[in-house]
Amino acid sequence: MILPTPAKIEDLLNASSQLEVPRYQRDYKWSTIEATEFIEDLDNYVDGNGAGLFLGTIVFDVSEESKQGRIRVVDGQQRITTILLLLMACKSVAKKINNFSLAQEIQKKITFTDSATGKSKGCRLISSESIRDVFELIAQDNWDGEFPLRVNGKSVMEFLTSN
Numbered sequence: 001m002i003l004p005t006p007a008k009i010e011d012l013l014n015a016s017s018q019l020e021v022p023r024y025q026r027d028y029k030w031s032t033i034e035a036t037e038f039i040e041d042l043d044n045y046v047d048g049n050g051a052g053l054f055l056g057t058i059v060f061d062v063s064e065e066s067k068q069g070r071i072r073v074v075d076g077q078q079r080i081t082t083i084l085l086l087l088m089a090c091k092s093v094a095k096k097i098n099n100f101s102l103a104q105e106i107q108k109k110i111t112f113t114d115s116a117t118g119k120s121k122g123c124r125l126i127s128s129e130s131i132r133d134v135f136e137l138i139a140q141d142n143w144d145g146e147f148p149l150r151v152n153g154k155s156v157m158e159f160l161t162s163n
Contacts, residue, residue, distance in 0.1 A: 009055065009083060013109040013124065019060075020070045020126040021077045027130035030078050038082055055079055070126070077128065081135075084110055084125055088138045092145035107141050 012019070021028075030038075045053035058076030073080060087110050094103035107113065111120035120141045127135040133151045137143060147156050 004057070012058075012080070015071075015124075017069055017071045018112070018122065018126060019080065019124060020072050021081075021128045022061075022072050022074075023129065025073070025077055025128060028078065028081050028128045030082055034078070035082055038079070039086070042086075073125075080125060081127055081131075084123075084127075084139070085135075088143070092138075092143070096145065104141075110139050111141065 041053060056076065056079065058080065059074040061072035061074050087106055091103045091106040091110065094100070094106060104118065107120065109124070111123050113119065114121050120139075123136055123139040125135075126132070133154065134147075134156060137148075137151055149156060
């Protein structure tokens with residue numbers, strides 16, 4: 001029997017295991033509509049208008065965790081991916097307003113960070129293949145907030161419009 005365990009997003013972002021969206025999962029498909037609704041839910045919670053924010057059930061397959069140090073995301077990848085994309089956007093804004101300590105703290109939630117050097121050691125989420133190249137680019141600690149025209153030979157517009 002599998003028993004649900006209540007957890008906070010903070011717990012996911014501080015976990016020592018890497019999350020992975022398996023190949024059999026659908027691509028990241030949230031449009032502006034779903035993302036906006038999600039952000040509005042977050043905003044209502046932050047403003048104190050909600051009694052609490054329930055992000056829904058997220059299901060993980062931990063059967064391979066001990067072998068690979070990864071946890072497969074069975075259900076909830078759209079929400080997890082969107083949370084990380086929001087954090088990447090916040091990090092970019094923090095850098096633009098010269099709040100580098102905030103940007104560094106946000107980076108620690110996006111990637112695993114070497115405690116000695118402060119450099120990223122890899123993203124906390126291996127995203128769906130459809131957005132992986134761009135996702136990994138913007139997850140990097142040195143991302144400047146700008147998108148190049150191409151990533152790994154593919155037009156960035158192709159990544160954006162394939163969803």
